[in-house]
Amino acid sequence: MSGPYVVRGSVSLPEAELMWRFSRSSGPGGQHVNTSDSQVELRFDLARTEALPQVWKERALARLAGRLVDGVVTVRASEHRSQWRNRETAAVRLAALLAEASAPPPKPRRPTRIPRGINERRLRQKKQRSETKRGRSGRDWT
16 A cells, blocks of 8 residues: 555554455456455544544535445445555545545536626627528518
């Protein structure tokens, strides 16, 4: 495993709080796939962790409420043939998920007015298009 998985800034996932489970994976691998447990399921107890600041934890619990089972978030990886690469993928995915879920909310959008010139230009183009189409009608061709 390569080092601590940084969520954001100096906050990282502690190795002791990560729960790993391995099982047989479908997909590429030939006969090898029938004998090796390459699929990885990584579980992280978000509700009980002390690794994240309280504000981040509350945000993540609220945003990931649909994904949590008893306060535990689960990430599964089985893209690679090697268990080690699937472990890396799952851990990076979990760190990215927690970083996104614990991010501060975006600043509210300040409503702006549409400049009058833009509106006038749009109406002028509509009128011009209308004149073009009206000129195509065959009623004046007698």
